[in-house]
Amino acid sequence: xxxxxxxxxxxxxxxxxxxxxxxxxxxxxxxxxxxxxxxxxxxxxxxxxxxxxxxxxxxxxxxxxxxxxxxxxxxxxxxxxxxxxxxxxxxxxxxxxxxxxxxxxxxxxxxxxxxxxxxxxxxxxxxxxxxxxxxxxxxxxxxxxxxxxxxxxxxxxxxxxxxxxxxxxxxxxxxxxxxxxxxxxxxxxxxxxxxxxxxxxxxxxxxxxxxxxxxxxxxxxxxxxxxxxxxxxxxxxxxxxxxxxxxxxxxxxxxxxxxxxxxxxxxxxxxxxxxxxxxxxxxxxxxxxxxxxxxxxxxxxxxxxxxxxxxxxxxxxxxxxxxxxxxxxxxxxxxxxxxxxxxxxxxxxxxxxxxxxxxxxxxxxxxxxxxxxxxxxxxxxxxxxxxxxxxxxxxxxxxxxxxxxxxxxxxxxxxxxxxxxxxxxxxxxxxxxxxxxxxxxxxxxxxxxxxxxxxxxx
Amino acid sequence: xxxxxxxxxxxxxxxxxxxxxxxxxxxxxxxxxxxxxxxxxxxxxxxxxxxxxxxxxxxxxxxxxxxxxxxxxxxxxxxxxxxxxxxxxxxxxxxxxxxxxxxxxxxxxxxxxxxxxxxxxxxxxxxxxxxxxxxxxxxxxxxxxxxxxxxxxxxxxxxxxxxxxxxxxxxxxxxxxxxxxxxxxxxxxxxxxxxxxxxxxxxxxxxx
Numbered sequence: 164x165x166x167x168x169x170x171x172x173x174x175x176x177x178x179x180x181x182x183x184x185x186x187x188x189x190x191x192x193x194x195x196x197x198x199x200x201x202x203x204x205x206x207x208x209x210x211x212x213x214x215x216x217x218x219x220x221x222x223x224x225x226x227x228x229x230x231x232x233x234x235x236x237x238x239x240x241x242x243x244x245x246x247x248x249x250x251x252x253x254x255x256x257x258x259x260x261x262x263x264x265x266x267x268x269x270x271x272x273x274x275x276x277x278x279x280x281x282x283x284x285x286x287x288x289x290x291x292x293x294x295x296x297x298x299x300x301x302x303x304x305x306x307x308x309x310x311x312x313x314x315x316x317x318x319x320x321x322x323x324x325x326x327x328x329x330x331x332x333x334x335x336x337x338x339x340x341x342x343x344x345x346x347x348x349x350x351x352x353x354x355x356x357x358x359x360x361x362x363x364x365x366x367x368x369x370x371x372x373x374x375x376x377x378x379x380x381x382x383x384x385x386x387x388x389x390x391x392x393x394x395x396x397x398x399x400x401x402x403x404x405x406x407x408x409x410x411x412x413x414x415x416x417x418x419x420x421x422x423x424x425x426x427x428x429x430x431x432x433x434x435x436x437x438x439x440x441x442x443x444x445x446x447x448x449x450x451x452x453x454x455x456x457x458x459x460x461x462x463x464x465x466x467x468x469x470x471x472x473x474x475x476x477x478x479x480x481x482x483x484x485x486x487x488x489x490x491x492x493x494x495x496x497x498x499x500x501x502x503x504x505x506x507x508x509x510x511x512x513x514x515x516x517x518x519x520x521x522x523x524x525x526x527x528x529x530x531x532x533x534x535x536x537x538x539x540x541x542x543x544x545x546x547x548x549x550x551x552x553x554x555x556x557x558x559x560x561x562x563x564x565x566x567x568x569x570x571x572x573x574x575x576x577x578x579x580x581x582x583x584x585x586x587x588x589x590x591x592x593x594x595x596x597x598x599x600x601x602x603x604x605x606x607x608x609x610x611x612x613x614x615x616x617x618x619x620x621x
Numbered sequence: 622x623x624x625x626x627x628x629x630x631x632x633x634x635x636x637x638x639x640x641x642x643x644x645x646x647x648x649x650x651x652x653x654x655x656x657x658x659x660x661x662x663x664x665x666x667x668x669x670x671x672x673x674x675x676x677x678x679x680x681x682x683x684x685x686x687x688x689x690x691x692x693x694x695x696x697x698x699x700x701x702x703x704x705x706x707x708x709x710x711x712x713x714x715x716x717x718x719x720x721x722x723x724x725x726x727x728x729x730x731x732x733x734x735x736x737x738x739x740x741x742x743x744x745x746x747x748x749x750x751x752x753x754x755x756x757x758x759x760x761x762x763x764x765x766x767x768x769x770x771x772x773x774x775x776x777x778x779x780x781x782x783x784x785x786x787x788x789x790x791x792x793x794x795x796x797x798x799x800x801x802x803x804x805x806x807x808x809x810x811x812x813x814x815x816x817x818x819x820x821x822x823x824x825x826x827x828x829x
Contacts, residue, residue: 557719558718558719558722559715559718559719562714562715562718563626566622566623566626566711567623567626570623599626599630602630602634603630605637606630606633606634606637607629607630607633609633609637610632610633610636610637610658611633611715611716611719613655614655614659615716615719615720617655617790618739618742618743618746618787618790618791619655619659619784619787619788619790620716620746620747620750620783620784620787621629621632621659621662621663621666621712621784
């Protein structure tokens with residue numbers, strides 16, 4: 164417990180992942196709040212960066228060029244195609260996100276059901292100081308609400324802090340914070356998890372082997388997440404750290420506080436992403452102004468953006484701007500600003516070649532992926548895990564929450580395709596999940612139990 | 622699946638309210654309420670199947686409007702099949718999963734005088750229900766598409782019959798046999814509706 168308290172800062176970072184889905188039109192938002200997975204890390208994007216670039220260059224050029232008439236036609240054609248492609252690939256995106264969310268939930272539920280450690284009450288985090296052991300219902304409710312207020316305010320403070328850091332370009336600080344938090348997740352939490360799993364299955368492991376395993380796991384994880392690595396390995400690591408974080412939450416948040424926190428966080432998410440003065444929205448806008456990419460460490464991305472080696476004949480004019488987008492893929496914001504200035508200038512000077520733009524579009528179809536913040540994963544898994552842990556051993560509740568969350572995610576992606584801007588991914592899913600949890604636990608369970616005892620089928 | 626879940630939710634809400642409002646010690650009343658709950662649930666499920674059909678219809682129209690060549694990438698029959706499978710899987714999962722979880726633990730089946738074949742018959746019943754839901758999905762959507770109300774009524778009546786037959790449990794002959802017969806009938810009907818024929822079947826079986 165003492166270790167948790169000491170590492171409270173870095174522990175909070177993963178907790179604070181904000182969740183929002185970024186839409187197509189906006190350029191990659193560095194919603195990557197380095198230290199604060201919670202804050203913005205939750206922005207998913209349908210990567211339309213290149214398309215945005217190609218559809219924006221006609222705009223720039225239309226301002227002072229002869230090809231004015233060609234431009235509006237191109238714009239509407241682009242829009243129609245965009246819509247079609249959105250819908251066609253919408254289903255693909257949904258599947259691409261279903262799989263990791265399901266995997267994360269499966270890992271969490273499997274651990275909860277088998278390893279007893281995560282359902283034992285062994286103290287609380289310092290963020291939830293009020294205990295829930297009080298005899299009266301009113302007192303318990305009050306304590307949980309107070310816990311929630313404290314937790315949410317911590318998250319808000321962290322988010323605002325991160326936005327400020329990002330605004331004043333303190334990238335090194337953000338980097339360091341993030342690296343520290345993922346270090347802790349990958350090494351410490353994995354060590355504890357492995358220890359508990361081994362204890363449950365009564366498997367003996369000596370320290371040298373343990374050290375070797377954890378060292379390799381952690382080192383490869385750090386490289387994969389923060390630098391380069393095979394996409395699937397990176398996705399697997401992100402799923403694993405989300406699951407670990409969710410397990411920590413499930414263990415250390417008291418019962419009622421957990422539910423109230425889930426509800427409050429989805430409301431906060433909604434406000435932070437959609438309100439004009441919300442921290443997440445400000446972050447999104449700042450990132451859009453700077454045209455910076457997202458750091459991969461706290462966002463789950465379903466498709467890799469690989470550098471485009473387009474050998475097109477008249478790409479001389481496109482060359483500089485293309486390199487700008489390529490550089491963006493590498494994800495380091497440091498050399499963004501100078502190259503960004505280049506692209507602006509080159510775009511205004513060059514005429515609009517038709518073929519490179521279509522080839523941009525073709526390439527874009529292959530690379531487009533969806534991004535979802537790790538905070539989303541974490542809170543979805545917390546909901547399902549809590550359902551598995553506390554629903555009196557009933558699997559129906561877990562299953563119902565699982566389906567509810569997936570349907571919520573579906574709806575959110577649908578809205579993303581319609582609205583084409585940053586959207587919070589938490590509210591709809593968590594609302595569905597909470598509604599289904601409470602109703603299944605209290606209403607459906609007695610019904611199904613009675614039916615099963617008489618062996619009646621509906 | 623989601624729609625089935627919502628229908629289950631609503632029907633259990635109704636049953637719960639009814640139970641809470643009644644006397645818990647009155648056995649026949651409780652049994653009667655249970656029967657009422659089951660029937661109501663069946664009706665609600667079919668209603669939600671209809672609602673789902675309406676939703677999918679709208680979706681298909683949207684897809685057709687946006688597609689390049691005027692036809693949607695997924696046909697209504699495929700959607701009917703998927704809807705049926707979704708309903709079936711959800712109903713099956715809800716019926717079986719607690720049983721399976723308990724089956725992993727220690728215990729003896731039927732030690733208190735209940736039937737020893739409990740797990741086995743539950744498994745078979747669940748299986749037949751999943752199949753039935755799939756076929757009912759196809760039949761129902763076909764009926765809605767072609768405005769043949771008698772097909773829709775047939776599905777509802779079949780569902781009520783199957784659920785009703787489970788009231789004979791633990792006399793499993795009364796519930797399993799009719800259910801399997803109905804399943805065979807529904808399977809043949811759905812197969813014919815989906816464009817199959819005896820010739821197709823023969824060709825398929827003989828690998829021509």
